[in-house]
Amino acid sequence: MPMDNHRETVDLLILGCGVAGSVAALEAATHPELEILVVTPQADPHETNTHYAQGGIISRGPDDSAALLAEDLYRAGAEINNPAAVELLAQEGPRLVQSYLIERAGVAFDRQDGQLAFAREASHSTERILHVGDLTGQAIEEGLIAALRECKNVTLLTQHTAVDLITPSHHSRNRRDVYDPLSCVGAYVYDQATGRVRTILARKTILATGGLGQIFLHTTNPAGARGDGLAMAYRAGARIINAEYVQFHPTAFFKRGAPRFLISEAVRGEGARLVNDAGEAFMGRYAPVWKDLAPRDVVARSIHVEMLERESRNVYLDLRSAMKPPQIRERFPTIYETCLSHGVDITQEWIPVVPAVHYFCGGVWVDEWGQSSVRHLYAAGEVSCTGVHGANRLGSASLLEGVVWGSRAAQHAVQHLDQGWAVQPDDIPSWDASQLQYATDPALMQQDMETIRRTMWYYVGLIRATYRLRRAIDDLRHMQREIDFFYRHTHLTDELIGVRNVVQAALIVARAAWENHSSRGCHYRED
Numbered sequence: 001m002p003m004d005n006h007r008e009t010v011d012l013l014i015l016g017c018g019v020a021g022s023v024a025a026l027e028a029a030t031h032p033e034l035e036i037l038v039v040t041p042q043a044d045p046h047e048t049n050t051h052y053a054q055g056g057i058i059s060r061g062p063d064d065s066a067a068l069l070a071e072d073l074y075r076a077g078a079e080i081n082n083p084a085a086v087e088l089l090a091q092e093g094p095r096l097v098q099s100y101l102i103e104r105a106g107v108a109f110d111r112q113d114g115q116l117a118f119a120r121e122a123s124h125s126t127e128r129i130l131h132v133g134d135l136t137g138q139a140i141e142e143g144l145i146a147a148l149r150e151c152k153n154v155t156l157l158t159q160h161t162a163v164d165l166i167t168p169s170h171h172s173r174n175r176r177d178v179y180d181p182l183s184c185v186g187a188y189v190y191d192q193a194t195g196r197v198r199t200i201l202a203r204k205t206i207l208a209t210g211g212l213g214q215i216f217l218h219t220t221n222p223a224g225a226r227g228d229g230l231a232m233a234y235r236a237g238a239r240i241i242n243a244e245y246v247q248f249h250p251t252a253f254f255k256r257g258a259p260r261f262l263i264s265e266a267v268r269g270e271g272a273r274l275v276n277d278a279g280e281a282f283m284g285r286y287a288p289v290w291k292d293l294a295p296r297d298v299v300a301r302s303i304h305v306e307m308l309e310r311e312s313r314n315v316y317l318d319l320r321s322a323m324k325p326p327q328i329r330e331r332f333p334t335i336y337e338t339c340l341s342h343g344v345d346i347t348q349e350w351i352p353v354v355p356a357v358h359y360f361c362g363g364v365w366v367d368e369w370g371q372s373s374v375r376h377l378y379a380a381g382e383v384s385c386t387g388v389h390g391a392n393r394l395g396s397a398s399l400l401e402g403v404v405w406g407s408r409a410a411q412h413a414v415q416h417l418d419q420g421w422a423v424q425p426d427d428i429p430s431w432d433a434s435q436l437q438y439a440t441d442p443a444l445m446q447q448d449m450e451t452i453r454r455t456m457w458y459y460v461g462l463i464r465a466t467y468r469l470r471r472a473i474d475d476l477r478h479m480q481r482e483i484d485f486f487y488r489h490t491h492l493t494d495e496l497i498g499v500r501n502v503v504q505a506a507l508i509v510a511r512a513a514w515e516n517h518s519s520r521g522c523h524y525r526e527d
Contacts, residue, residue, distance in 0.1 A: 007425060010037040012413055013186055013202035015162045015229060018048035019137075019399050020381030021208030022144035023100050023406030028414055029151035036154045037200065039189055041161040041494060042224060046141050049210040049225055049382060050399065053137025054264040054334070057101070057399040059094045061118035061128035066090035068125060073397065076123050076295050077390020078521040085388040088368055093400045097130070100403055105143030108132060121269040121395045122293040129396050134264055134334045140399065159192040161494045162228065163431075165205065165236040165377065168423040177423055182237045184377035185423050188431050190492050197431035197492065203420025204376050204413035207233060208406065211360045211382040212246075215506045217457035219357040220252050220262040226498050227505025229383035233364045234508060239373040241385050242362030243512035244523040247393050248462055249358030250274075250299035253351065254314040258342040260356045263317060263335060265395045267351075268292045270331065271322025274303065275350065277312050297392050297522040300355040304462045307354070316350035355462060359398060361389040361522065362512065370409030376420055378409040391521020438490040445495045448483060452476065452499075452506050460510045465527045469514045476507045 011034040014021045021038060028036050042048070058069065069090040074081055101107045109130040110117045118127040132139035148154050166186045168177035186201040209229030213221025234240055251267070251274075252260040268274075273281045273292055286302035287294035294302070303315050319328060325347035329336050332346070339346050363385035370378040381402040388401055459472035480503045487500050519525045 007199045007201055007428070007430060009201045009425065010035045011203050011417060012036045012206065012410070013200055013204070014038045014206045014208060015187060016040060016048070016208035016210060016381070016383070017045050017145065017148070017156065018050035018208060018210055018381060018402065019140055019144065020402035020406035021206065022141075022148055023403050024206050024208060024380060024410040025148055025154050026100065026104060026144070026151070027407050027410035029148075029154050031414055032153055034153055034414065037157060037202070038148065038154060039157045039160050039162060041159065041192070043159050045145050045156055045158055046138075047222060047224065048141055049221060050137045050402070051141045052220065052222055052262065053140075053399055054134045054262055055121060055266045056119060056129040056131035056136045056396045057097060057140070058128055058396045059097045059116070059118070059130045061126055063126050064128045069128065072123060072125055073388065073394050074390070076392050076394035078392060079390065080520065081390035082387025084368055085386040089388050089397070089401060089404055093404050096403050096407055097400065100407065101140060101143065105140065105147045107139050107143045119266060119269065122265050123290070123295050123394055129266075131266065134266065134332045137399065160198070161190045161192060161497050162209070162232060163188040163190050163197060163492065163497055165232050166199070166201065166428055167236045167374070168427070169237070171429065172423050172427045173429060174424070174427045177427070181375055182373070183375035183423075184236060185421065185428065190494065190497060192494055195491070197433065199428065199430045201425050201428060203417050204378065206370070206409050206413065207364060207377065207379040207383050208381045209383045212505045212509070213357045213360075215452060215456050215502050215509070216357040216461070217453040218252065218260050218354065220249050220260060221357070226502050228498070228501045229379070230363060230508060231501035231504035233372065233374070233377070233379065233383070234504060236374055236377070238377065239365040240363065240508055241365045242387075242391075243508050244516045245361035245389075245391050245521055246357060246509060247296055247359040247361055247522045248300040248355040250296055250303050250355050251317060251353040252356035253339060253342070254354040255342050255344065255352060260354070261338060262358070263351055263353055264332070265296070267317060267319055267332065267335070270319070272317045272319040273321060274299070275316050275318050276306055276310055277315070282306050295392060296395070297524070301462055301524060303353075303355055314352045314354045317353055318350050319346055320348070359393050361385070361391065361393050366405070368408065369412040370405045371412065378413055380405040380409045391523060433491065436489060436491050438486070440490055440493045440496050442495065444486070445499050448479065448499050449502060452479060452502055456506050456509070460506075460513055463524050463526050464513050465525065469510060472510045473507065473514060476503060476510060479503050480507060
C-alpha cells in the first residue's frame with residue numbers, strides 16, 4: 001500500500017465514546033466554532049465498557065454527604081487514594097450527573113413516588129446509587145450518543161482504530177523537535193473499511209479508550225477492552241501509575257460455553273448470599289463484619305480460596321433467600337433473562353459464579369484537569385489514573401469518575417486550545433505502508449491473544465508471587481519481540497493493532513505487580 005499524503009486537522013480529537021469520551025465531546029460541543037472528532041473502533045458506538053455497567057452510578061442520596069462518600073472511597077481504596085481527586089469527585093460528581101446525564105442526555109433513572117430512587121451497594125455506607133434497572137450503563141450510553149448526534153460540530157467516526165499517538169519527538173521530520181518536551185499532536189487512525197491509515201492532527205487529544213480486561217482469560221469487559229489507550233500512551237512516553245491494581249469482580253456468571261457476563265454487585269446489595277457447593281454461606285469466615293458486602297477484592301479472593309479448598313470450579317449466589325421471584329424479575333430483568341438463556345433460572349436456582357477481571361484502577365497519570373504528563377494529551381475514564389480509586393475501586397464510582405474528568409478534560413482543553421500545535425503540521429509524515437510484506441494471519445493472532453491471556457490469568461491473577469511474575473515477564477517479553485517483528489512487516493488490521501497493544505498492556509501490568517512487594521487493595525502478593 002503506498003504512502004497516503006492526506007492529513008486532516010481538527011481542534012479536538014477524542015479517542016473513545018464511552019461515558020468519559022461522550023461527556024468530553026458534549027462539553028466541547030458547547031463551543032460551536034470548534035471542530036470535534038470522536039473516534040471508535042466499533043461499528044456501533046454504543047459498544048463500550050459503559051454500555052455493560054449494570055449496577056449504577058454514584059450520586060448523593062438523602063442521608064449522604066461529600067464527606068461520607070470520601071470515607072467510603074478511602075476505605076475501599078486501602079487509604080492510598082489521591083485526596084485531591086477524592087474531594088473533587090465527592091463535591092462535583094452529583095451536580096455533573098444532574099447536568100450531563102439527567103438534563104442533557106435524558107437518562108431516566110429509576111424513581112419512586114416521583115423522586116429519584118437511591119440504592120445501596122457493597123462497601124457504601126448509605127443509599128446513593130442511581131440505576132436504570134440493571135441496564136444503567138446501557139441507558140447512559142444510549143442517552144449520551146443520542147445527545148452527541150444532535151451536535152453539529154461533532155463528527156462520530158466508527159470502525160476506525162487508533163494505531164499510535166503522534167508525538168513530534170518520535171514522528172516529526174524536523175529533528176530539532178526532539179529537544180522539546182513530550183507533546184501530542186493527534187493520532188494515526190486505521191480505517192477498517194479501506195485499510196488505509198489516516199493522519200489526524202489535533203490541537204488537543206483526549207484518550208477515553210476504556211480498560212484492559214481482555215488481556216486476561218476471564219473478564220466481564222467487552223471485546224474492545226484490550227488496553228489500546230494505555231499501550232499508545234506508554235509508547236508516547238506518558239507516565240503510567242498504579243498499573244498493578246486490577247480489580248476482579250467477584251461474581252461473573254460461570255457455565256461452560258457461556259460468556260463471563262457480570263452478575264452485578266447490586267445482587268448482593270439486595271441480600272443475595274454467596275454459598276459453596278454444599279450450600280454453606282462462607283463469607284462470614286473471611287470477612288466477619290461486612291460478610292457478603294465486603295470490598296470486591298476481599299470477596300474475590302475469598303471465592304478463589306474457597307474454590308481451591310473445596311476443589312470446585314465455581315461458587316454460587318443465592319438470591320432466592322432475599323427476594324421473591326416477581327421481585328427478582330422486576331429488579332434484575334437482564335440478569336434474569338441472560339441467565340435463563342443459558343439454562344439457569346435465578347428465581348429457582350443458585351447462580352454459578354467465578355471471579356473475573358472487571359476494572360483497571362491504574363492507568364495514564366492525570367491531574368485534576370485530566371492532563372497527562374505529555375503536553376496537549378488528556379485522559380479520562382478507565383484508561384486514566386486520577387487516584388480517586390486508590391488500590392481498589394468503590395462500586396459505581398467509575399461512571400461518575402468518567403463524567404467528572406470527561407467534563408474537566410474538555411473544559412481545560414478548550415480553554416487552552418491556543419497552546420496547541422506544538423509542531424508544524426507539514427513536519428508530520430503520513431503513514432507509510434509501502435514496505436510491508438505480509439498479510440495478517442488470523443490463526444497466529446488468535447493463538448498469540450490466547451497465550452497472553454492465559455499467561456496473565458495464571459501468573460498475574462488474583463494471588464501473585466515472585467516466581468510467577470518473573471515467568472510472566474519473561475514470556476511476555478519474548479512474545480512482544482515476535483509480535484513487534486510481525487507488526488513491522490505486516491499490513492495492518494484491527495486484530496494486529498489489538499494484539500500489539502494487548503502484549504504491551506500485559507507487560508505494563510506484570511512489571512508493576514513485580515515492583516510492588518506489598519499487598520494492598522486488589523494487588524495481592526502471597527510472598
